[in-house]
Amino acid sequence: MSNREQQGTVLEAEKAKVKPPPLYKVMLLNDDYTPMDFVVVVLQTVFAMSREKATQVMLQVHREGMGVCGTYTREVAVAKVEQVINIARKHQHPLQCTMEET
């Protein structure tokens, strides 16, 4: 086997091992108490949304009960969910956030 062929075999073997990581949707849940303005600020702060995008997502959650804030690798999704829950708790709002594999 030529050097070039050998290298191809090694690269193919490597390629087979490298799978893309699973992705997770981070979702915000509606409730009757969290102020709309607070949800908009959370979406801007935690998910780097513009005020316009954050308002759209907040209204979708308000009307439909749930909305997707973004899609991330597991570690990033866990961190986003924690940030939302912590900031909501700090301000004593019942806002809930969850994640689900895509």
Ligand code: TYC
């Ligand atoms: N339903 C809330 C209200 O009427 C607003 C709200 C929107 C709360 C989105 C949570 O994830 C949420 N004040």
